[in-house]
Amino acid sequence: MIKNYGKSRKRLSSQLFQREPALDYVNLDPGAGHIIRVAGYGEALLRVDGQRLSPKIYNKEENSFKEWIVPLSLTQDGKISVTFDGPEESDLNWRKNSKISDVWLLKE
Numbered sequence: 001m002i003k004n005y006g007k008s009r010k011r012l013s014s015q016l017f018q019r020e021p022a023l024d025y026v027n028l029d030p031g032a033g034h035i036i037r038v039a040g041y042g043e044a045l046l047r048v049d050g051q052r053l054s055p056k057i058y059n060k061e062e063n064s065f066k067e068w069i070v071p072l073s074l075t076q077d078g079k080i081s082v083t084f085d086g087p088e089e090s091d092l093n094w095r096k097n098s099k100i101s102d103v104w105l106l107k108e
Helices: 009-016
Strands: 023-025 034-041 045-048 064-070 080-085 099-107
Touching: 023 099, 034 045, 045 064, 080 099
Parallel strands: none
Antiparallel strands: 023 080, 034 064, 034 099, 045 080
């Protein structure tokens, strides 16, 4: 039997959350489709090469995912820049602010 003595990986992983990460991807296959998947909590206002994308899946709950399809027109040069706009959350306690824990670029 494994005992964790009150230590929780979920609690420790919160140290890795970011509010607005910026990521650059290079050497992409311009003929392939790509999906961006984000794990986190609350809002994730994603832009690719400065263009706001509409999500395919958009769950705001903790331990859930959001997904966007990257238009082929944005990957034709073999690279993309992924950024996030900061949501207006001045009315929230900082503990309730949106957070991004993981971002994946998946080739279809």
